[in-house]
Amino acid sequence: MLFSQSQNFAEWYNELVLKADLAEYSPVRGCMIIKPYGYAIWENIQKILDAEIKKLGVKNVYFPLFIPENYLKKESEHIKGFSPEVAWVTYGGNKKLQERLAIRPTSETIMYSVFANWIRSYRDLPLKINQWANIVRWEMRPRLFLRTLEFLWQEGHTAHSTEKEANSMAKKVLLMYKNFIQNTLAVYVEDGIKTESEKFAGAKKTLTLEALMKDGKALQMGTSHNLGQNFSKAFKIKFLDRKGKQNYVWQTSWGVSTRLIGGIIMNHGDDKGLILPPKIAPFQVVIVPIWKNSKEKNQVKDYIKKIEEKLKEKNIRCLSDWNKQTPGWKFNEWELKGIPLRLEIGPKEAKKRKITLVPRDILKKEEMTLKSFVDNLDKILEDIQKRIFTASKKFTKENTHQVETFSEFKNIISHKGGFIKTFWCGNPKCEKEIKEQTKATIRCIPFNQDRQKGKCIKCGRKSNLKVLFAKAY
Amino acid sequence: MLFSQSQNFAEWYNELVLKADLAEYSPVRGCMIIKPYGYAIWENIQKILDAEIKKLGVKNVYFPLFIPENYLKKESEHIKGFSPEVAWVTYGGNKKLQERLAIRPTSETIMYSVFANWIRSYRDLPLKINQWANIVRWEMRPRLFLRTLEFLWQEGHTAHSTEKEANSMAKKVLLMYKNFIQNTLAVYVEDGIKTESEKFAGAKKTLTLEALMKDGKALQMGTSHNLGQNFSKAFKIKFLDRKGKQNYVWQTSWGVSTRLIGGIIMNHGDDKGLILPPKIAPFQVVIVPIWKNSKEKNQVKDYIKKIEEKLKEKNIRCLSDWNKQTPGWKFNEWELKGIPLRLEIGPKEAKKRKITLVPRDILKKEEMTLKSFVDNLDKILEDIQKRIFTASKKFTKENTHQVETFSEFKNIISHKGGFIKTFWCGNPKCEKEIKEQTKATIRCIPFNQDRQKGKCIKCGRKSNLKVLFAKAY
Numbered sequence: 001m002l003f004s005q006s007q008n009f010a011e012w013y014n015e016l017v018l019k020a021d022l023a024e025y026s027p028v029r030g031c032m033i034i035k036p037y038g039y040a041i042w043e044n045i046q047k048i049l050d051a052e053i054k055k056l057g058v059k060n061v062y063f064p065l066f067i068p069e070n071y072l073k074k075e076s077e078h079i080k081g082f083s084p085e086v087a088w089v090t091y092g093g094n095k096k097l098q099e100r101l102a103i104r105p106t107s108e109t110i111m112y113s114v115f116a117n118w119i120r121s122y123r124d125l126p127l128k129i130n131q132w133a134n135i136v137r138w139e140m141r142p143r144l145f146l147r148t149l150e151f152l153w154q155e156g157h158t159a160h161s162t163e164k165e166a167n168s169m170a171k172k173v174l175l176m177y178k179n180f181i182q183n184t185l186a187v188y189v190e191d192g193i194k195t196e197s198e199k200f201a202g203a204k205k206t207l208t209l210e211a212l213m214k215d216g217k218a219l220q221m222g223t224s225h226n227l228g229q230n231f232s233k234a235f236k237i238k239f240l241d242r243k244g245k246q247n248y249v250w251q252t253s254w255g256v257s258t259r260l261i262g263g264i265i266m267n268h269g270d271d272k273g274l275i276l277p278p279k280i281a282p283f284q285v286v287i288v289p290i291w292k293n294s295k296e297k298n299q300v301k302d303y304i305k306k307i308e309e310k311l312k313e314k315n316i317r318c319l320s321d322w323n324k325q326t327p328g329w330k331f332n333e334w335e336l337k338g339i340p341l342r343l344e345i346g347p348k349e350a351k352k353r354k355i356t357l358v359p360r361d362i363l364k365k366e367e368m369t370l371k372s373f374v375d376n377l378d379k380i381l382e383d384i385q386k387r388i389f390t391a392s393k394k395f396t397k398e399n400t401h402q403v404e405t406f407s408e409f410k411n412i413i414s415h416k417g418g419f420i421k422t423f424w425c426g427n428p429k430c431e432k433e434i435k436e437q438t439k440a441t442i443r444c445i446p447f448n449q450d451r452q453k454g455k456c457i458k459c460g461r462k463s464n465l466k467v468l469f470a471k472a473y
Numbered sequence: 474m475l476f477s478q479s480q481n482f483a484e485w486y487n488e489l490v491l492k493a494d495l496a497e498y499s500p501v502r503g504c505m506i507i508k509p510y511g512y513a514i515w516e517n518i519q520k521i522l523d524a525e526i527k528k529l530g531v532k533n534v535y536f537p538l539f540i541p542e543n544y545l546k547k548e549s550e551h552i553k554g555f556s557p558e559v560a561w562v563t564y565g566g567n568k569k570l571q572e573r574l575a576i577r578p579t580s581e582t583i584m585y586s587v588f589a590n591w592i593r594s595y596r597d598l599p600l601k602i603n604q605w606a607n608i609v610r611w612e613m614r615p616r617l618f619l620r621t622l623e624f625l626w627q628e629g630h631t632a633h634s635t636e637k638e639a640n641s642m643a644k645k646v647l648l649m650y651k652n653f654i655q656n657t658l659a660v661y662v663e664d665g666i667k668t669e670s671e672k673f674a675g676a677k678k679t680l681t682l683e684a685l686m687k688d689g690k691a692l693q694m695g696t697s698h699n700l701g702q703n704f705s706k707a708f709k710i711k712f713l714d715r716k717g718k719q720n721y722v723w724q725t726s727w728g729v730s731t732r733l734i735g736g737i738i739m740n741h742g743d744d745k746g747l748i749l750p751p752k753i754a755p756f757q758v759v760i761v762p763i764w765k766n767s768k769e770k771n772q773v774k775d776y777i778k779k780i781e782e783k784l785k786e787k788n789i790r791c792l793s794d795w796n797k798q799t800p801g802w803k804f805n806e807w808e809l810k811g812i813p814l815r816l817e818i819g820p821k822e823a824k825k826r827k828i829t830l831v832p833r834d835i836l837k838k839e840e841m842t843l844k845s846f847v848d849n850l851d852k853i854l855e856d857i858q859k860r861i862f863t864a865s866k867k868f869t870k871e872n873t874h875q876v877e878t879f880s881e882f883k884n885i886i887s888h889k890g891g892f893i894k895t896f897w898c899g900n901p902k903c904e905k906e907i908k909e910q911t912k913a914t915i916r917c918i919p920f921n922q923d924r925q926k927g928k929c930i931k932c933g934r935k936s937n938l939k940v941l942f943a944k945a946y
Contacts, residue, residue, distance in 0.1 A: 027544065027586050028574065031537035036602065039533050060512050064504035065538075065576075065607055065623050071500065088564040089576065092622075093557055093611030101501065103538075103562065103576075113500050129509065134538055134607065138566030149565075150538050 001336070004271045009215035013266060017144045020274050020337050022261065030142035030149035034258070037337065038145075040282035041261055042152065046132065048184050048279070049154065049256070052176050058128040058156055063110050065134070066101040071109040075234040078108065081201020085137040087149075103136040108202065108227075108253055111157050112235040119249060121240040122161045126169070130156040135257070145262035146219070146473050153257035159232070159249040161241060166250035170226040173254045174207045177222040185260060186277040186389035187211050187267045188396045189221055190419070190468055192444030197428050200253075204228030210443040210468065212396045213266035216417020218443045218470035221263050224254035262473075268361075268388055274338025275360050275388060278381040285311060286339040287320040288330045290346035303350035307343070310374045316381075335360060340384045359384050361391070400468075406457050413438045413471065420469040421446075425456035434458055440469045474809070477744045482688035486739060490617045493747050493810050495734070503615035503622035507731070510810065511618075513755035514734055515625065519605065521657055521752070522627065522729070525649050531601040531629055536583050538607075539574040544582040548707040551581065554674020558610040560622075576609040581675065581700075581726055584630050585708040592722060594713040595634045599642070603629040608730070618735035619692070619946050626730035632705070632722040634714060639723035643699040646727045647680045650695040658733060659750040659858055660684050660740045661866035662694055663892070663941055665917030670901050673726075677701030683916040683941065685869045686739035689890020691916045691943035694736050697727035735946070741834075741861055747811025748833050748861060751854040758784060759812040760793040761803045763819035776823035780816070783847045789854075808833060813857045832857050834864070873941075879930055886911045886944060893942040894919075898929035907931055913942045 001019070003012040017023055022038030025031070034042065050060075066089065073079045082105045089101040104110065111129070119127060132154045139147045156173065160166040174191060181187050189209040199206035203225035210218045231237070232248040241247050268275040278284045287304055291297040304320055311318040319339070321330050327344070334342055344356040344365075355373040358365050361384055368376075399418030403409050409420055424430060424442065434457070435441050445467050456463045474492070476484040490496055495511030498504070507515065523533075539562065546552045555578045562574040577583065584602070592600060605627045612620045629646065633639040647664060654660050662682040672679035676698035683691050704710070705721040714720050741748040751757045760777055764770040777793055784791040792812070794803050800817070807815055817829040817838075828846040831838050834857055841849075872891030876882050882893055897903060897915065907930070908914050918940050929936045 024587075026537045026583065028537045028539045028541060028583070031539060033537065033587060034535040036532035036534055039535055042535075043533060059509035060516060061509055062507040062512055062515075062625060064499045064501045064506065065609065066501045066504060068501060084566055086566070087562050087574075089560050090563045091561040091573075093559070093613070100564075101560075110499065110501070114497075114506060136538065140566070152535060 001271060001273065005214055005269075012271075014144065016265060016269060016273060016336075022265075023144050025142075025144070028149075030139055032144050032148045032150075034152075037282060038261060041264070041276070041280055042258060044280040044282070045185075045260060046154075049180055050132075052180055053130050053154070053156060056128065056172060056176060057126075058130045058158070061129045061131055062133070063107050063131060065104055067104055067107075067110045069100050069102060071113050072102050074109060075202045075231055077230070078202035082106070082137075085139070087136045087138055104133070105135060105137045106253075106255075107131065107133070107155055108157070108231055109235075112231050112237060112251075115159055115237045115249070116235055119159060119237055119239050122242055125159060125161045125239060125249065126165065127159040128156070128169075129158070130154055143262075143473075145258055145265070151258050153255050155253060155255040158252045159237065160251070161239060161247070161249065163228070163250045166228075166252055167226060170205075170207055170224045170252045170254070173252065174209065174222075174224040177224065177254075177256060178209055181209060181211070181221050181260070182389060184277065184279045185264055186279075186385055186392060187221065187263055188389065188393035190396070190444060190446060192446040192468065194223075194444060195428070195431060195442045195467075197431060198442060200225045202227065202230055204230060208444050210470070210472075211263055211267055211392075212399055212419060212470070213263070213473070214269070214395070215266070216399055216471070218419065218472040219259070219263050219266065220443070220472065221260060222254070222256040225252060227251040227253060267392055269338070272332075272363075273336030276338035276340060277388060278340040278385050281317070281338065281340050283317050283319040283339050284381060285316055285318045285341045285343060286334045287318065287343045287345055288327050288334070289320065289322060290327045290344060292347075296347040299347055299350045300345055303353075304345055307345070307355070307370065310370070311377075314374070314377055316377065335363075340381060359387075361388050403457065404454075409434075409440075409457055409469070410438055413440045413469070417471065419443070421466055422457045422469065423454040423463040424465055424467045425459055425461040425463045426465055427456075427459065427461075430456055430458035434469070439471050441472055443468045443470050443472060474744060474746065478687055478742075485744075487617065489738060489742060489746060489809075495738075496617050498615075498617070501622075503612055505617050505621045505623075507625075510755060511734060514737070514749070514753055515731060517753040517755070518658075518733060519627075522653055523605075525653055526603050526627070526629060529601065529645060529649060530599075531603045531631070534602045534604055535606070536580050536604060538577055540577055540580075540583045542573050542575060544586050545575050547582060548675045548704055550703070551675035555579070555610075558612070560609045560611055577606070578608060578610045579726075579728075580604065580606070580628055581630070581704055582708075585704050585710060585724075588632055588710045588722070589708055592632060592710055592712050595715055598632060598634045598712060598722065599638065600632040601629070601642075602631070603627055616735075616946075618731055618738070624731050626728050628726060628728040631725045632710065633724070634712060634720070634722065636701070636723050639701075639725050640699060643678070643680055643697045643725045643727070646725065647682065647695075647697040650697065650727075650729060651682055654682060654684070654694050654733070655862060657750065657752045658737055659752075659862040659865060660694065660736055661862065661869045663869070663917060663919060665919040665941065667696075667917060668901070668904060668915045668940075670904060671915060673698045675700065675703055676726075677703060681917050683943070684736055684740055684865075685872055685892060685943070686736070686946070687742070687868070688739070689872060689944070691892065691945040692732070692736045692739065693916070693945065694733060695727070695729040698725060700724040700726060740865055742811070745805075745836075746809030749811035749813060750861060751813040751858050754790070754811065754813050756790050756792040756812050757854060758789055758791045758814045758816060759807045760791065760816045760818055761800055761807070762793065762795060763800050763817060765820075769820040772820055772823045773818055776826075777818055780818070780828070780843065783843075784850075787847070787850060789850065808836075813854060832860075834861050876930065877927075882907075882913075882930055882942070883911055886913045886942070890944065892916070894939055895930045895942065896927035896936040897938055897940045898932055898934040898936045899938055900929075900932065900934075903929055903931035907942070912944050914945055916941045916943050916945060
């Protein structure tokens, strides 16, 4: 790696994404090519998250990429929020279209236009669907995984017969995301509600999960929107309730995207490269053979074959690197690519039926018998998973600052970064001025309020609302 | 079902797709919404096929949706073939684009533009990638699953250092598709080579799999293209070979799409509805409870719980229908939806610990003890899978006609339909005239040539080339 995190975090990130072969820019401005190693991470994310989504009774579907302009315009806040980011198709099959078609920047409008046909009575509710799809938003300053013109995501959409049920669904989804991000991606997140100015265009409330990256900036990892009846009124999605009365449905929508991969990189990575959580690493174990001559090579080969068999029996994703480079070169390479566990296997290990292992996060060598290694392998990987989550949580806590004056606020934001937890009066004017003066935004109003009393960091008015500020991606 | 196959096949198809809740048209002309039941079939297809693709050493990636116009134009035959079908993005983020962007009608050009950077020497070869993606082709006469403006597919792309290796790859892929379609989808296919006028725009040779639908029309199920060096020359994809010489790579591309679902419907379905192969059916077994009073209902419920446990242990996808409708109504419903095996469980079955089962394909009732049912369940489902494949093969063979005169040819095409196997001189002029006069096209030149001698069905010239004609979707 040419760049270190402390020296130039942005360049460290770019260099790592390219050198670890995760993704690269395409010839189309702002669009990325997700390469095999990066896509394998996404496939593992999809597999685990899809099962969790289905456990909530949600079924997968596929809706069109195209949205007629008049649909996108039906919910006024929604179009206001998205119109600067839309790509428009104006020609199809050599003919100019009568109405231009938006490439979906999100699918509320195209989906809800048919919800009105699908839903007639309370018996059709709740309706819970999800799709895995590509999304286009015309970003001006693209960054690989974090902000690209096109990205991949899942978007869930539900409709309910009561406000209470919709509220509960939005919360359940956020909790499902939180568990997934913390337990599977090992990234610690803060949860809360977005302010009016930061919420999703068209939502009543946006629930969010915010993680702290190693440069002290926040990244929004996932959101769950309580849409209220905003869209159901715009799209006339009515149902006959149990009492025979017509009513508008209550809705939610929610999503996470390939941006999660950016979060994994910036939350766990170090100056040597990626650190991948075992649960989503394309390879959980890499075996680096060490030998001097062909006799040693044969001994090592036989022994590694045996190790591979054992790993296969345990369904461990494993790679043995028999390339020509030196072991030292390979150590660097696989540290760069973040494989959670490295095994160094030479003639000494082969002879003694032992394993030398090096976990990626702590890079501390340990020796074990083959038997004890195999017996403990699940636990070894679990320990890595737990350790990197603990580190993520510790880093976030250590970089969450409680401040009482605005000068302290400005000082921390411009020098240390991190989350700032402080009082806000609730006035969008203060929020806006803080943003203009510091570039920090309110990432969320945490669910967990300690009910202390204090003064708004900006205007000094009394407040009992503690919020989380940070500069964000 | 309002329509029968014999009465109006096209209407039977449309009605079935809608009534079985597989898909529907969206408000955007020619685009479809794939509903949960239809999408679950696609997920099962993806899961099994993705594993087969990976077994060939192919890795998944994701490339941009957008293709700059100048890239699409680099291979002259390619743009000629696709330009009438392209949708163009001309505005992004409220600004007119300097160069318009095509929505991918296929990804050769966007992928191969970076292959030139990825490939330097023979050590970088073979390169084998695949993506699951959405595709847009501006179809004028859309039909659900068969021909829609947007569809889902996988597209594999490989680059090789020798012509021989590329040839072999294209064939391996076709064989993989053939095994998948025959063994998993239970659809019998004929394999062969496309004629020059029917091959993929830009390919050297197109290998194809053709299946016969129940109305006697053919459906192309999957293709594998040997691209030769057409694209590598257009995109300057060169490599340094073992002798230190610069050479252009040899390439293949190949794909199957959501069209396969159309093939399953039209190849297996009957007047009662869908018949789904057990391997890809969203539910393999449906349990219909039968009861008269609450005492009976409780007995049946307990017994069904037990059956469900047994099925779960065997990883069978199963559904119990406790809705209010009559058993007869449910039989019709699940026959329409094509669930391979129905269990009818009433108080009699509960008392005697027996199962009444009805396979969807033959609709013949059988009684069995619970134990013998559970022990034989894998075989029962396998038998259904095999029987519907055998039926598919038998139907195709019975509707493959060997003809010797053009009047016989015209007569069969306009009355019976089906495949016509006959001699063709190889002249595109004869092929074109036959198409104009009968709407039948050469579906393929079968790999399996019996080396007889005969006369071209159109011009009467001597020929030893037997080809397969049909009207096609």
